[in-house]
Amino acid sequence: MIPTITFHGAAGCVTGFCAEIRTERSRVLVDCGMFQGSKTLKALNYQPFPFDASEIDAVLLTHAHIDHSGLLPKLMRAGFTGPIYATAATKALCEVMLEDAGGIQEGEVRELNRRNQRRGRPLVEPIYTARDAKRLMPQFQTVKFGEAATIAPDLTAIWWPAGHILGAASIALDIEGEEGLLKTLFSGDLGPGGTEFVTEPESPSGLDHLIIESTYGDRDRMVVDPAARRRALAAEMRDAHAAGGPLLMPAFAVERSQELLSDILAVMESGEAPAGDVFLDSPLAIRATEVFLDRGWNKSSGRNPFEALHQAGRLRFLGKPAESDGLERLKGWHVIMAASGMCDAGRIRKHLKRLLWRREATVLLTGFQAVGTLGRLLAEGAERVSIQGDEVRVRARIRMLDTYSGHADAGGLVRWAQAREPVAGTVFIAHGEPNAAQGLSARLTAAGFAPDRLAIPRLDETFKLRRAGAETQPAGPARIDPAATARLDWHNDRARLLLALNAALDSAADDAAREALLQRLLEDLKKSAPVDRDQSAPAGAQAS
Template sequence: MKPILRFHGAAHGVTGSCYELETGTRRLLIDCGLFQGSKSEKALNYGDFPFDPASIDAVILTHAHIDHSGLLPKLVRHGFDGAIYATSATIDLCSVMLPDSAHIQEMEVENLNRRNAQRGKPLVSPIYTMQDATACMTQFRPVAYTVWTTIADGVRARFWNAGHLLGSASVEVEIDQAGGPLRMLFSGDIGPGHKLFQTDPEAPSGIDYLICESTYGDRDRPEVTREARRNLLGVEVRRAANAAGPLIIPSFAVERTQELLVDLFLLAKSGDIPAATPIFVDSPLATRASAIFERHASDIVDGDILRQALNSRNIRFTETVEQSKGINRLVGFFIVIAASGMCDAGRIRHHLKANLWRRNATVMLAGYQSQGSLGRILLDGAARVRIQGDEVDVKAHIGQFDLYSGHADASELVSWVKKCSPIRQTIFLTHGEEAGLAGLRMRLANASFRDASVVLPLIDDAYELGPTGSRQVDLNRPRRLHPEKVARLDWHNDLSRLLIDITESVNAVADERGRAAIIRRLRRALKSSA
């Protein structure tokens, strides 16, 4: 039997990374990530896997980010008992990130169930629990970079530094075949140039199949050095300080937060921003992740500066809910860094709720914002948003500072793919929205990759991998989500916008009679559609 590769996530979207590789005698997963973004995509986290977890022999994990690792506890909960192969640093990060993910789910489900009980709606259960996350960690097995590791009978893997995150890897997989081994490379997430803590990404050459991310496949970021990026950050911080209000930075808790802390520390040290500026890291996960980064400081670039930043007097790590709430009682200029980076969960939503309506507040989005996320809605210019059931006016200055992205841009991706040449068969482009996929495909064609076909798989697509090319199979297997609903605004986004529009229309009418007329028309419309 020829190997079959199935794309169960990160297909025309940037979350839920999960690839199933069937070799004939073994079934493997590369990544098993959480879906983020719209309600429609998040619903996939609660549904059944498109495979039997007990049938999976092993998992290969490229890195610890939740969109790549976040469903591993659920996988174990539903019967997977094999090994999870990852670098030592990835295992360390997962040991805090997966329990944190479970805690967030338990807390959010508890709050949701409180509202559901009040409204007479059925109660829901979390995707998994802290107990599941703890159990999952016992199945991790550490691997070293550039060393072949036997994953299963006839299957070997070799990890290459992807330059994206502490412990991140691109994974080369070799499958024994009658005519010689079939070689595949899963990019994971590829890091950019001038990454503060990481060296440039590595890659093997001469492979049969490449599965490559395309997050920024349609754009080139400005060429900036680390010093230039720091100076530009200083401009943004001083602008917020001049407004005499808080600077709120939604940030991924792992590595993005630590990079920001180093540059803010150096800016304060040089006097480019007020030296006594209070900087609050309001994320228990970021606090625990920072401790792991400090432990691995000798393994990363500028680790000594990171140690100094983490121990700076004006950087304060908050743990309790009471400490978090106390931040928003402050006045004047201060900085809050809180997760999540796309504003979809965690404490950042409380800070946004408390500050978006303030004209002197600044929200600086420091990374990619997927379609349907609150961060993307803010970035697209919403005048009012709904957070935890409440409507909030957006009067704060909303900006994006994308120079801290952990992803390579289009030119860097093409350069990395060139390192892998020759690519003898198919390049599968994943982990990108429509523009990123189309942009990278065009650039690869212009870069003379015409010998290798470029395929843009949809969610749950399957391809048979032969020695002379790939062929789509399982064409009649149902998809869990229609492709047109991936990385799109969905009914929940539309409903939130409608509720805001209704409130604004009713409030805009000066007299009670006019308001009553609007409400009557709405009721008639609802009755006629029932």
Template sequence: MGLNLTFHGAAECVTGFCARLSGDGFNILIDCGMFQGPKTLKALNYEPFPFDVGAIDAVLLTHAHIDHSGMLPKLMKAGYQGPIYATAPTRDLCAVMLADAGGIQESEVHFLNRRNQHRGRPLVEPIYTERDARRTMDLFEKVKLEEIVDVAPGVRARFWNAGHMLGATSVEVIVGEGDDPVRILFSGDLGAGGQDYLPDPIGPSGIDHLVLESTYGDRERQRVDTAERRRQLAEELRQAHAAGGPLLMPTFAVGRAQELLLDLLAVMESGDAPQAEIFLDSPLAIEATDVFLDRGWNRDTETNPFTTLRHAPHLHYLMKPGDSDRLEKLRDWHIILAGSGMCDAGRIRGHLKRLLWRREVTVLITGYQAVGTLGRLLVEGKKLVRIQGEDYRVKARIRTMDVYSAHADARGLVQWAQDRQPIRGQIFLAHGEPDALKDLSERLEKAGFYPAKISTPVLDQCFDLSREAAQPVVEGQPRLAPHRAATLDWHNARADILARLGDRLEAAPDDDSRLRMLLALERVLKTAEWPDEPAAAG
């Protein structure tokens, strides 16, 4: 039985997960996610799919986050009309998330085309529209946890609770009939375990191959209970209040926003933090909250904790752009939650543009920030950032909290892999940046896994699978050179150089010094030659 596994996304980076499993008479995708981060990586979203869309029989979707589901409407536009298998909560969340992503695409392209017209550049089309996203929902077929589903000729699947977000799963793919099929487990994104609102991640043991996410493969986070998490949040609120300005929280709309709102309301009600008006400035988060109200039932506690969000007196939902614009008039203490969580899209950018230069403002980041995103640049301490083509000085307080992550840390990833033993074949490490991949590989070796049985695929790399082994297959040219998926690109390097040039010019003692500096730069540009080997930016 010929069986190939190809990694078309989230290889050496944390976004765009898409794996293709193909064999005799079948082709299936596990996830079809959107790339985020550096512009070079995001540009892949606009290119044709690196596989024959017409040959795909089915899509198995682990969860609704855009870096796993965000290219499904493009797949549909390209001609795919097969089933998309997912849990009911994932389907409901995708209904709002994909439509929102399509709307963002249309808005972003409208803004970009205005700039392109002014610069004499060609116009571009959105990857897909809101209407495309809504049409894609007709392809979804709901699955129940731990029930086996026939998804293609000779291929079955079983979905296991991954504990990462509402509806999130790991997907076990069973290839072949009889008593000796090949079992491949795709972890999806794994939850941290021990969380208030989500179960611990589970999965089957005794598999042949494992595809393991590695987002936090290089770090162990502080383990905190609800009381300690809220104590830390309350302290951040007290400091932000003392700084004299508003608190701005870039927030992932699904899961993170709802958990933060519950904690914000709790610490204010207890008196541990100063009272504030809270503005949820994210239509997607508001619509997602409705899904949590419908499907957030916790079987362990027999309650839905999110019902608190239905009529909270200090909580304001801002759906219309005009509602968001009116926040500009506020000067006193208040809290704004807005997407996107990595600061690369959505209404958060408007708030950052008007608030980053104010010293009394606090920006509190509570989620993972991929390489090249605006959020990552802020966390790394950049004092000048570029937002939608304009430079902004960063004077606000930039704070981070790592206790809200919905991803398992390195310790949790290793333990989850050990619980899947025996693993007869290969462990493929995906959905991680290079340092995380390297560190997790070393941790797995120390835990007793054979080094030769651990692989870190690069983008578009294919493996030929047998029951107990995996061999790389030499195929065509990958869309990105190896090891480039998670590095800062030339766009980031240009922005950084321009920012530093501006700083040097401002710091120069007089205009003659500034002119000499620019003339020297002009001479360098005239004599510069293309380097043989482009240096990695950053």
């Protein structure tokens, strides 16, 4: 048979990357990530896989981020028993990240079930548990950069440094098919170029097919060296200090937290930023930091740039919930870093509820914010937000600093793709919101790539991989409306409606005006049949 590729995730959106390669003798996945963003998109996490997990021979993992690895325990529970190939650093990070993800799901489901019992609604269960994540780890097999690994009789893979996070890789996959050997390359998530923290991306050229990410496919960022990046961070810290309150930093627990902490301590030590206590309030980031201290050696710089975190006097690790709760008593200048980076889970939500309404507080966003996430709403200037059912007025200073992004910008993606030429077949543009994917397509066309050889896959779309180019195949029923993958959904609209209603009631002239407004709304609602069911299950929960 002609080999095929099916995009089961990160198609029309940034998260949930999962590509299935099928040949006459084997079926493998490249990544098996968790969807993040709107609740409609996250609902895919607890739906059945669109394939039989027991028939998957192996998983090839690019890196440890949850949107690439987060559904691996679910895959195991669904019947997958094969090996998971990954670099040693990726395996070490997955060991802490997947267990943490399972624990978060268990905690959120416990809270949801308490509410459901009070409301007489069905109980739910986590998609997987921390114990499931531990059971998965023996299936990992480590690979070394640059060394070929035989995945199946007709599949050979080589992992190449992607420059994104510790252990991150692009994967070159050679596929034996009817037309001979097909050379394919999965970019994984590409870094912005070599820094003191990560190495320069490397990959082979001369391909038949290329799969490239497009997170920032429509955006150029200012190129800065490490010193300039620290100066920009120090300026934000000085402004936050001048505002009179704390600096709250939502940050991705792996790589971003460690890089930011290293630079925060450096600018405090140099006097570029005001000194103060720095709290890392994320059990996952704390455990991940141990991996970075152990495996963060950078061959380019000849040192481990994270060593400063080992004995930093100002840095406090808050592992226990009681330690986190104690931050509520602090006044004045200090820095709190907590996960998640998109403000969608973890302890950051508690701190946002406590600080967003305070004018003296500063919230500094340092990474990509997917559509539908609380972080994206804050970045786009929301004046009121709903956090865990509570309405919060946004008075804090909301700032963004994109010099710490772990992704290449549009120019970097084009240069990386050009360095992979010639590409005889198709360039698949994935892992991006529609505007980003289309923007990268336009830039690649301007750079000389033939437009008819560029494809932007839809979710679950399958292509036959021929040497001369890919052929799309008839699609089955869509798991989700393609237009819903990268937009605000009805859950977001409901939250906006409730916030707008409260604002209108607050600003109404008197009680009579408030009663009239509510009566008009109630009359409209009576036209629709009420449905008493829970539509607010967290990502990672499913009906039992």
